[in-house]
Amino acid sequence: MENKKKREAYYFSIEFLIGRLFKVNGYEDLEDGALGSGGLGRLAACFLDSAANLGLLLHGRGIRYKYGLFKQAVKDGFQVELPDIWQDKSGGDPWGARREDEKREVKFADFTATAVPYDYPIIGENGHANVLRFWQAEGSAEAEKISEYLYPDDSADAGKILRIRQEYFFSAASVGELIEGHIKRGGKTTDFPAAHTVQLNDTHPVFALAEFVRLLTARYGVVFADAVNLARQTFNYTNHTIMAEALERWDAKLVKRILPEIHSVMKKIDAYAKKEFRRKGCLGGDVKAMEIYGGKQFRMANLAVFIGASVNGVAKLHTEILKAETLKEAYKYYPDKFNNKTNGITHRRWLTHCNGELSAWIDKKVGTAWRGDITQIKALEEHADAAALEQLLAVKRQKKAQLAAYIKEKEGAEINPDSVFYIQVKRLHEYKCQFMAALGILAIYDGIKDGSIRDFTPSAFIFGAKAVAGYKRAKATIKFINEIARLVGSDPQTKGLLRVVFVQNYNVSYAERLMPAADISLQISAAGLEASGTGNMKFMLNGAVTLGTMDGANIEIVALAGKENNCIFGAGADDIRRIEKTYDPNKILRDDARIQKAVSYLTNGKLDDGGTGYFKELHTSLTEKTYNAADRYFVLYDLPAFVEAALKVNGDYKDRLGFARKLLVNIANAAYFSSDRTVREYAADIWRI
Numbered sequence: 078m079e080n081k082k083k084r085e086a087y088y089f090s091i092e093f094l095i096g097r098l099f100k101v102n103g104y105e106d107l108e109d110g111a112l113g114s115g116g117l118g119r120l121a122a123c124f125l126d127s128a129a130n131l132g133l134l135l136h137g138r139g140i141r142y143k144y145g146l147f148k149q150a151v152k153d154g155f156q157v158e159l160p161d162i163w164q165d166k167s168g169g170d171p172w173g174a175r176r177e178d179e180k181r182e183v184k185f186a187d188f189t190a191t192a193v194p195y196d197y198p199i200i201g202e203n204g205h206a207n208v209l210r211f212w213q214a215e216g217s218a219e220a221e222k223i224s225e226y227l228y229p230d231d232s233a234d235a236g237k238i239l240r241i242r243q244e245y246f247f248s249a250a251s252v253g254e255l256i257e258g259h260i261k262r263g264g265k266t267t268d269f270p271a272a273h274t275v276q277l278n279d280t281h282p283v284f285a286l287a288e289f290v291r292l293l294t295a296r297y298g299v300v301f302a303d304a305v306n307l308a309r310q311t312f313n314y315t316n317h318t319i320m321a322e323a324l325e326r327w328d329a330k331l332v333k334r335i336l337p338e339i340h341s342v343m344k345k346i347d348a349y350a351k352k353e354f355r356r357k358g359c360l361g362g363d364v365k366a367m368e369i370y371g372g373k374q375f376r377m378a379n380l381a382v383f384i385g386a387s388v389n390g391v392a393k394l395h396t397e398i399l400k401a402e403t404l405k406e407a408y409k410y411y412p413d414k415f416n417n418k419t420n421g422i423t424h425r426r427w428l429t430h431c432n433g434e435l436s437a438w439i440d441k442k443v444g445t446a447w448r449g450d451i452t453q454i455k456a457l458e459e460h461a462d463a464a465a466l467e468q469l470l471a472v473k474r475q476k477k478a479q480l481a482a483y484i485k486e487k488e489g490a491e492i493n494p495d496s497v498f499y500i501q502v503k504r505l506h507e508y509k510c511q512f513m514a515a516l517g518i519l520a521i522y523d524g525i526k527d528g529s530i531r532d533f534t535p536s537a538f539i540f541g542a543k544a545v546a547g548y549k550r551a552k553a554t555i556k557f558i559n560e561i562a563r564l565v566g567s568d569p570q571t572k573g574l575l576r577v578v579f580v581q582n583y584n585v586s587y588a589e590r591l592m593p594a595a596d597i598s599l600q601i602s603a604a605g606l607e608a609s610g611t612g613n614m615k616f617m618l619n620g621a622v623t624l625g626t627m628d629g630a631n632i633e634i635v636a637l638a639g640k641e642n643n644c645i646f647g648a649g650a651d652d653i654r655r656i657e658k659t660y661d662p663n664k665i666l667r668d669d670a671r672i673q674k675a676v677s678y679l680t681n682g683k684l685d686d687g688g689t690g691y692f693k694e695l696h697t698s699l700t701e702k703t704y705n706a707a708d709r710y711f712v713l714y715d716l717p718a719f720v721e722a723a724l725k726v727n728g729d730y731k732d733r734l735g736f737a738r739k740l741l742v743n744i745a746n747a748a749y750f751s752s753d754r755t756v757r758e759y760a761a762d763i764w765r766i
């Protein structure tokens with residue numbers, strides 16, 4: 078009987094950025110379930126939506142945090158973090174079903190936490206239902222802390238221990254539940270992988286591998302090598318970033334202190350792996366690069382790569398970089414594990430639900446079949462006649478007016494809906510280059526004032542981003558953008574032409590209003606560093622021109638919608654590799670007067686950082702060697718090209734129908750970026766469900 082049970086897939090993730098899941102009577106006000114910080118968590122939510130709608134058995138496992146990512150307010154231009162009590166509005170959490178009967182114990186050396194499941198049904202339009210299960214930690218005050226906050230500050234040991242507890246807590250509860258359930262239904266340990274497959278979303282759930290081996294050996298009498306082999310048939314790993322700070326390494330002494338058995342299992346897996354490496358003729362340097370335990374730390378990505386049957390990146394370039402750089406040794410010895418799964422977004426939330434006007438217009442042009450099968454949206458390309466393009470522009474104008482009204486209400490800022498909307502919304506990080514956009518706006522401001530920029534179409538630059546609480550340069554960038562907003566918005570020479578708005582508390586609900594209203598989508602990361610991006614796809618699907626670098630999924634976007642319908646600028650990943658050794662931002666500052674002038678706003682007293690030293694710090698980041706390099710995200714290198722590109726699209730906008738045609742071609746070619754396609758690929762190539 079167990080053999081006949083179909084294989085089911087489980088998505089283990091420390092984040093699920095569900096957003097406002099259910100917009101039904103009485104719950105209009107329910108807070109966003111903000112149990113995520115950005116792309117990683119939103120991707121998990123899109124995958125669950127797609128799987129349910131495709132009738133695929135994919136369930137989620139995560140943590141039921143008491144507080145989601147902080148709620149952001151902006152006071153005097155500074156970010157202020159407030160607690161996000163997501164369950165509180167409208168009387169708690171009406172959709173989570175507490176499953177008292179399925180609670181389990183998760184043991185740490187110093188105490189035991191009770192893991193209580195809360196189940197959220199994920200229901201497709203066809204009625205297919207999967208389960209998203211969030212574990213809540215209970216039993217004592219110290220246990221409750223485990224499911225209190227998403228990403229507690231882990232700069233000191235106490236925070237690191239809490240992070241390890243969180244990761245182990247939900248991984249162990251989920252692994253224990255699945256194995257125990259399988260055995261209870263009459264299954265054998267040996268046929269566990271035939272009935273289950275697990276996708277590890279980044280390294281956060283990687284303790285699941287060690288727990289799986291620990292449980293099978295300690296409780297079910299499986300010998301170590303067999304347990305490792307079963308793990309290797311069950312688990313798969315997705316990498317979501319090559320940023321070194323996010324490839325988790327945990328101090329072995331901390332792991333040993335709270336999880337002594339896991340510590341010894343992981344050391345055993347390391348020894349087992351090293352034996353296998355040597356059998357494969359692996360050289361010393363390569364062994365070091367792939368080791369799971371080394372330098373008194375556990376390297377979670379290496380553990381995931383060694384055990385994972387599949388290792389995937391999230392866009393073509395990203396996967397190529399994993400193979401050629403980040404994980405090149407593993408690729409040399411285990412090439413078959415590596416594969417690409419370009420990210421996607423659910424068109425049900427990111428078009429049908431958030432843009433009814435555009436959806437209705439598409440229906441009129443090509444019929445409604447695209448709603449069930451997004452590939453049919455391609456037929457729109459045949460509707461590029463002037464009348465159709467005028468209608469498309471009217472829809473865009475309507476969405477811009479709605480956003481402008483909402484921003485007026487929420488932020489008190491006025492935006493002219495007839496101006497060009499440039500939008501950059503995403504986590505605040507130096508590699509994403511919000512700082513470059515800010516400097517670019519200053520260069521445009523100066524150009525308008527000195528007359529070197531003429532015929533500029535009035536434009537609004539709209540930003541939204543949360544900065545991690547301890548990340549000084551990120552917070553400084555928010556203040557900088559807000560000061561620029563004040564400067565350009567109060568200057569009589571520019572205020573009719575340039576607007577800058579930083580929206581507070583950017584989240585899924587805000588995104589649903591922003592994506593449909595953009596003319597220009599800013600995707601300007603330092604090439605090679607944005608694994609994929611998914612906001613870029615949401616803008617494209619709602620009809621926008623990507624103003625971006627050749628990075629992440631931008632490359633695939635322009636391959637499908639045409640470079641001529643988007644606006645690509647700046648260094649590519651290979652250009653950066655070529656220049657990085659000799660790069661000198663101070664030379665650019667010396668040689669380019671326009672750039673020098675823009676950068677001078679950090680120190681010339683026209684903008685005020687309230688005595689925080691923030692702007693000095695931003696200046697230092699460009700000109701002095703900190704964290705190994707001055708301007709390590711090549712902001713000044715790309716800045717002149719960015720300004721030129723931003724002005725180019727501003728000019729393109731004047732040709733109304735020409736611009737509308739670009740929007741149309743982008744929409745028509747966005748089907749590839751549906752998470753329906755992505756999830757089908759995972760199901761066929763990795764999960765075999």
Ligand code: 26V
Nearest residue numbers: 114116117120228317323391607608609610611
């Ligand atoms: C984020 C944070 C935020 C809070 C502090 C701790 C911390 C540590 C790591 C990260 C980054 C997590 C990785 C991530 O979110 N990657 C994003 O994944 C998206 C989905 O694949 C992808 O589209 C983005 O390019 C990538 O940045």
